[in-house]
Amino acid sequence: MSFTMSGPNSPSLTISPETLRQVPDLQGRFGRFGGRYVPETLMRALTELNDEYERVRLDPAFRAELQGYWRDYVGRPSPLFTARRLSDHLGGAELVFKREDLNHTGAHKINNALGQALLARRLGKKRIIAETGAGQHGVATATACALFGLECVVYMGEEDIRRQKLNVFNMKTMGAEVRPVTSGSRTLRDATNEAMRDWMATSDWTHYIIGSVVGPHPFPRIVRDFQSIIGQEARSQCLESFGRLPDVVVACVGGGSNAAGMFYPFVADIEVELVGAEAGGITLECGRHAASLTQGQPGVLHGSFSYVLQDEDGQTQEVHSISAGLDYPGVGPEHSFWKETGRVRYESVSDAQALAAYDLTARFAGILPALETSHALAQAFLEAKRLGPGQRVLVCLSGRGDKDAYEIARIRGESLVDSIPPPSTGH
Numbered sequence: 001m002s003f004t005m006s007g008p009n010s011p012s013l014t015i016s017p018e019t020l021r022q023v024p025d026l027q028g029r030f031g032r033f034g035g036r037y038v039p040e041t042l043m044r045a046l047t048e049l050n051d052e053y054e055r056v057r058l059d060p061a062f063r064a065e066l067q068g069y070w071r072d073y074v075g076r077p078s079p080l081f082t083a084r085r086l087s088d089h090l091g092g093a094e095l096v097f098k099r100e101d102l103n104h105t106g107a108h109k110i111n112n113a114l115g116q117a118l119l120a121r122r123l124g125k126k127r128i129i130a131e132t133g134a135g136q137h138g139v140a141t142a143t144a145c146a147l148f149g150l151e152c153v154v155y156m157g158e159e160d161i162r163r164q165k166l167n168v169f170n171m172k173t174m175g176a177e178v179r180p181v182t183s184g185s186r187t188l189r190d191a192t193n194e195a196m197r198d199w200m201a202t203s204d205w206t207h208y209i210i211g212s213v214v215g216p217h218p219f220p221r222i223v224r225d226f227q228s229i230i231g232q233e234a235r236s237q238c239l240e241s242f243g244r245l246p247d248v249v250v251a252c253v254g255g256g257s258n259a260a261g262m263f264y265p266f267v268a269d270i271e272v273e274l275v276g277a278e279a280g281g282i283t284l285e286c287g288r289h290a291a292s293l294t295q296g297q298p299g300v301l302h303g304s305f306s307y308v309l310q311d312e313d314g315q316t317q318e319v320h321s322i323s324a325g326l327d328y329p330g331v332g333p334e335h336s337f338w339k340e341t342g343r344v345r346y347e348s349v350s351d352a353q354a355l356a357a358y359d360l361t362a363r364f365a366g367i368l369p370a371l372e373t374s375h376a377l378a379q380a381f382l383e384a385k386r387l388g389p390g391q392r393v394l395v396c397l398s399g400r401g402d403k404d405a406y407e408i409a410r411i412r413g414e415s416l417v418d419s420i421p422p423p424s425t426g427h
Contacts, residue, residue, distance in 0.1 A: 017267065017268035017269075017270060018268070020267040020268060020338075020341070020343060021267060021268055023334065023337060024217065024220070024221055024333075024334075027217065028216070028217020028218060028220070028221065029217075029333075030220070030333045030334045030336070030337035031336075031337040031340060031341070032298075032305070032340075033298070033304070033305050033306050033333035033334070033336040033337050033340075034217055034220060034304055034305060034306070034333035034334075034337075035216070035217060035304065035305050035333075036216040036217050036303060036304075037216065037300045037303050037304065037305065038216045038303045039200060041200050041203070042199065042200055042203060042216070042303075044203075045199070045203035045204075046216055046217065046218070048123065049119070049123070049207075049218060049222075050217065050218040052119060052122055052123055053119065053218055053221075053222055056118075056119065056122060057225065062118065062122075065118065066114065066115055066118055066226075069114050069118075069147075070111065070114070070229065073104060073114070073147070074103050074104045074110050074111065074114070075102065075103060075104055076103070076111075076229065076233070077233045077237070078098060078099045078100050078102055078103055078230075078233065079099050079102065079237075080096055080097065080098060080099070080234065080237045080238070080241060081096070081097045081099055082094060082095070082096050082097075083095045083096070083097060083361075083364070083365045083367075085364050085365065086360065086361065086364040086365045087384065089360070089364050090360075090381055090384055090385060091385070091389075092381075092384035092385040092386070092387060092388055092389065092391075093247065093248075093383070093384040093385075093387040093388060093389065093390070093391035093392055093393050094384075094389075094391070094392045094393070095380060095381075095384055095392075095393055095395060096238070096246065096392055096393065096394045096395070097365075097367070097394075097395050097397040098230060098233070098234045098237075098262065098394060098395065098396050098397060099397050100230060100258065100396060100397055100398050100399065101367070101369065101370070101373070101397050101398070101399050101400035102400075104143070105136070105139050105140050105143050106136065106139075106399055106400040106402065106403075107136040107140070107370065107398060107399030107400070108227060108230060108257065108258045108261065108396070108398050108399065109136045109137040109139070109140035109141075109211060109257070109399075110140040110143060110144070111226050111227050111229055111230070111261070112140075112209075112211065112222075112223050112226040112227055112257065113130075113137065113140035113141045113143065113144040113209055113211075114140075114144050114147075114226075115222070115226035116144075116207070116209040116210075116222065116223075116226070117141075117144035117145065117147075117148050117150065117209065118148075119207070119222075120150065120207035120209070121148060121150075123207060125205060125206060125207035126150055126151060126205065127150070127151040127153070127202065127205055127206040127207070128141060128144075128145050128150050128151065128152050128153070128206070128207055128208075128209055129152075129153045129154070129155065129195050129198050129199060129202075129206055129207075129208050129209070130152070130153075130154050130155070130195065130208070130209045130210075130211060131154070131155050131156070131188065131191040131192045131194075131195040131210070131211060132154055132155070132156050132160070132167075132188075132191065132211065133156075133157070133160050133187060133188030133191065133254070133324040133325045133326075133327055133328065134160070134164055134167070134323065134324040134325030134370065134371075134372060134399075134403065135156070135160065135164035135166075135167025135168060135170075135171070135324070135403060136167065136325065136370070136399055136403070137209075137211030137212075138154040138156060138167060138168075138171050138176070138178070139167050139170050139171055139174075140211075141154060141176070141209050141211070142154065142170070142171040142174040142175065142176035143174060144209075145174070145175070145176065146174040146175055152171075152174075152175065152176040152177065153176070153177045153179060153198070154171055154176050154177070154178050154179065155179050155181055155191040155192075155194045155195045155198070156168070156178055156179070156180065156181065156191050157180075157181045157184075157185070157186040157187040157188060157190050157191045158180050158181065158182055158186040159185065159186040159187050159324075160186070160187055160188065160191070160324045160327075161178070161180055163324050163407045164324055164403055164407075165406060166402065166403050166406070167403050179194070181193075181194050185318055185319070187319075187324065187327045187328075188254075188324065188325070188327055188328045189316065189319070189328055189329055189330075192214075192302050193302075195208060196208075196302060196303070210223065211223075211255070211257065212254065212255025212256060212257040212332060213227075213255060213256045213257050213260045213332030213333075213334060213335070214255040214256070214301075214302055214304060214306070214330060214331070214332050214333075215302050215303050215304055216302075216303030216304055217304075220260075220304065220332050220333050220334055223257050223260070223332075224257075224260040224261065224264055224332075224334060226261075227257050227258065227260060227261025227262075228260075228261050228264045228265055229261065230258065230261040230262050230396060231249075231261055231262045231263060231264055231265035231266055232265045234249075234262065234265075234394060234396075235265050235266060235269075238392075238394065242392065245266070245269055245271065245272050246272060246392045246393065246394035247272065247273065247387055247391040247392055247393065248272070248273040248274075248275060248380075248383045248387065248391075248392075248393045248394070249262060249263065249266055249272060249273070249274050249275070249393075249394045249395075249396075250275045250276075250277060250376050250379050250380040250383060250393060250394070250395050250396070251263065251275075251276060251277070251376050251395070251396035251398065252276070252277045252278075252323075252326060252349075252372045252373060252375040252376040252396075252398060253276040253277060253278050253293065253326075253331060253335060253346065254278075254279065254290070254321075254323075254325050254326035254327070254328050254331075254372065255328055255330070255331060255332055256276070256331050256332040256334075256335045257332070258372075258396050258398035259276050259335065259396065260332060260334055260335065261396075262396040263276075263338070263344060264334075267338070267343055273345065273383075274338070274343060274344040274345070275344070275345050275346070275347060275379060275380075275383060276293070276335065276344055276345070276346040276347070277346075277347055277348075277349045277375040277376045277378065277379035277380075278290065278291040278292065278293055278294055278326070278346055278347065278348045278349065278375070279291060279319075279320075279321035279322075279323060279326035279327065279348070279349065279351075279375060280348030280349050280350040280351075280353070281319070281320045281321050281322075281350065281351055282320060282350070282351055283350075284348065286317055286318075287317060287318040287319065287320065288320050289319065289320060289321070289348065290309070290319040290320060290321045290326055290327055290328060290329065291309075291348040292306075292307045292308060292309050292328075292329060292330055292331040293307050293331055293335060293336070293339050293346040294346055294347070294348050295309060295348070296308050296309045296310065296329075296330075296331075297310060298336070299314055301316060301329065301330040302330065304330075304332075304333050305333065306330055306331055306332065306333040306335070306336045307330065307331050307335075307336045307339065308329060308330045308331075309329040309330070310329070316329050316330075317329060321351070322351040322354060322355070322371055322407075322411070323354065323370075323371035323372045323374070323375065323404075324371075325370070325371075325372040325399075326371075326372055326375065347379050347382075349375040349378045349379050353375075353378040354371060354374040354375045354377075354378050355371075355374070355408070355411075356378065357369075357374045357375075357377040357378035357381060358371065358374040358377075358401065358404075358408070360377075360381070361374070361377055367397070367400075368400060368401035368402065368405075369397060369399070369400065369401050370398065370399035370400055370401045370403065370404060371401065371404045371407075371408075372398055372399060373396075373397055373398045373399055373401075374401075376395055376396060376397075376398070377395060377397075380393050380395045
């Protein structure tokens, strides 16, 4: 069976569900996207990593060990939750949440961090580096390193350190060294630049745990595969709970790891719409958003060919998002492939829409979502209204919002400290 799809900026293509499941190829290509655009000094490390992953991905002992940690340490499977009061308030389709926010460390990032840490041990690498924006991948990596006794260095932009003080504190408490990045916009792009420089100099004894489906082959595939546990569980849970698949699946997209993990198990289910929510920022003017797929052009960033926000000379543009985890000028190559084949529809969600979704979810579902997740929720609300009653929208609730409380309060001119009453002095 094949089906015809068309992306908003691409010609109609005919592609089979089997083709969507069989990427990347041996060169790490998702259609024309992906590949390896790195200095020669990294090729040996990437080849070594790819060869080891090919061995372990089909190894029952490796899978059993990882699944054991997912079950006993992370708390998988994460549950599905039907947000009935919120759905009734919006007056459309039923909203169903895949609760990745209930994982140990509070987000989906731990799924991949544990998998790659186990890979690093197989490779004999005892030093781990990582990049982080919102801090969730940094915390997940620090957690895995503490669990397995590995040295951990996390690169984080100074602006994100300011926005995510709680996660910085948590990383340091678990023994990680957090290295501030002062170059450029001092956000996720710059942290990734510094992590790549470190890895080029230390790859003989260091493994770089990339946190999203970005970077050179085989990282986009490895991260997607580890995160696919999200969609695999959700798909089975929907069939068990509702007797059918959801009508629409929504996830936020920065680099795109939670979305890739959620979407991939559904790509062959052509009756299910897949929708990615990008960071529309303040406006869609240059430098005021981070919507790579809806506003960018194909280019090379951090070792991979994908959609990138760039100027006419191919220089990466400045980006903005209220969400530190979506504040990135590129996206994973498989998302670019899904965009051009039309299998996934990508929409931009503004800062204001994300904040409104944060408030609604808190007040009508009793859940404080991460600002990244709030972008997915805002888009899911639109999809629910479009579909109407009797339909279901499945949302990847990728992380919890504790980490964002101080930043949201700052934006609103509030003080969390002032809102806490002093201790009683009475007896």
